Amino acid sequence: MKITTALDSTSLTTRYPKTALATTLFFMLALPFLLYVVLLLMLPFNRPEALDAVAQRLGWDLGHSPYRDTWYGVILVVEATTVSLYTAVFAGVTTWVERRIAGRMQSRIGPNRPGVFGFMSWVADAVKMLFKEDLIPAEADHLLFRAAPYFSMVGLTLPFVVLPFGESVVVADLNVGVFYLTATSAFIVVGILVSGWASNSKWALFGAVRGAAQVVSYEIPAGIAIMVPVLMAGTLSMQGIIRAQGGWPWQWFACQNPAAFVAFFITVTASLAEGNRTPFDLPEAESELVAGYHAEYSGFRIALFLMVEWANMWIMGALAVTLFLGGWQIPGVSVEMINQTRGTDVFPTWLWFGWQFVSLVVFAVKTWLLVILFIWLRWTLPRVRVDQMMALCWKYLVPGAFACFIFTLFWVMVPAPVHLVSGVVLSLGAALLLVKFALRTYKNIAQVKGARVDLTNW
Amino acid sequence: MYTNLAIFYLFALAAVVGAAGVPMSKNIFWSAMGLLSALVGVGGLYVLLSADFLAVTQLLVYIGGVLVLIIFAVMLTSQIKEIEVSNQNVGLVSGAILFVLTGTLLSYVALWAPWKVVLRPESHETSAAIGNGLLGTWLLPFEVTSVVLLATLIGAIVVARKEIKDD
Structure with missing residues (x-):
């Protein structure tokens, strides 16, 4: 009898290589592309008046229809579903990216079986999670135990209302946008606390208590550091903050102001801590607390918790890109130039949609770079202890954020040419650091001879 | 509506x-x-x-x-x-x-x-109006509130700090 291994003919990927490649490429390229196109076509018309005009153009008198509010509500629900789908797809793809990067960093392969490059492993994981039994401990508080993942999901999806995707592609450009984002993400920690308490398990309770202490502490430096770009832009609106910056690195807030450069690092550190990412994954430290607050969860509910955790990386990255790294601003193309191509018609010109798509891509690339940085950090740094976590927050980040805040109060009174000089100097410095990083990495790779990427088993 | x-x-x-x-x-x-x-x-x-x-x-x-x-x-x-409800007095x-x-x-x-x-x-937009109001017309009440809050913060620290004995 012949014993077959997974890589033999039993594997669908090896039996139908072309189908596998096509499916993988579809999910890898077409799915995000389709989502982006849907967002691009839907979100710029996200106002009742704009919808009326579009309906008018299509020969449908929506403006005087008695069901106008209902139709508008239906369209809002469709938009909310699309944006939620975006978080799900992002979270799924990021699990695969993270596991592959982690494998490479630990000299192993990582998931490479389902689909080509193992890309379909996130779909397989999702299917597996959905088919698992939804266990509820007998001594748990049933209703709250069931409800806890939804609190976290609310905390994940509400910030997407104000997160920009592109120049005109945003669900709602609230004039309290940044403030709204920090406020609504607090629901995630409510979910953590409720799950920890309702599980009736000591591990979960410890994890939840740690999570609460961590999030409440790090909200303070994050909140103060976020005020730095708000002061520089003079508005709380996310799109307004991006419009106050420019496309080139020396026009970004992080480079225009030395204090904002520091505040950028404070914000990223604090949001890592608020998102429970290593080195701040104390609420779910495997070696200490089994799995922390979600130790008792299984099936669909743990899938929701993990999805919140991974999709939260998009919020962290997008927030930092919006506040400090110029957002969707295309280098060399000003907002006025994009607006000029819009035309006077209800439907903008194709050129306008093209620029919108470029701005979408610019924003996504910047955010992805930050997300990959978060992944590197997770697989490089060890976990901090509880006292170190508290000391870092209260002894360094809070006073540092306050100093940045006070410095910026004076900096906004300095004439604009000084901002430009600071921008050029700081962006050159950042570029030098990046070159040094690349050289160091190259040297490190050269030192470990033979440990090359094995593409045969990708 | x-x-x-x-x-x-x-x-x-x-x-x-x-x-x-x-x-x-x-x-x-x-x-x-x-x-x-x-x-x-x-x-x-x-x-x-x-x-x-x-x-x-x-x-x-x-x-x-x-x-x-x-x-x-x-x-x-x-x-x-x-949890036992310690205060049974309904009144x-x-x-x-x-x-x-x-x-x-x-x-x-x-x-x-x-x-x-x-x-x-x-x-x-209400945030600009609120900011102007707090730092303009209502500056004195705003500052008095901040002093009260500062006093409570200091009070909390005094209550929560550890006593270090000299001996």
């Missing part, structure tokens, strides 16, 4: 049911959940009044800060499952008197106050 009304009643229901749940629930954690519902409901009512800045501040301060700290404190209490007579008095007063105010009616309040 009916959509707005439906949303209003939804938030009002959340606020009232949550507020009633806080004292009525035997389980202290469920009381905290009632508080969450009440705070979210009130935040939603602020949004319907076009007070966006106030609504978001409500979420940030009361849910992100106060509620999380309350739940945190609840978790540190022992035996949260089988029917005094409670009834208080209820009648406050109920009368509140209904009187609600029925007879000259409410300003604004049809369809448009949403406009």
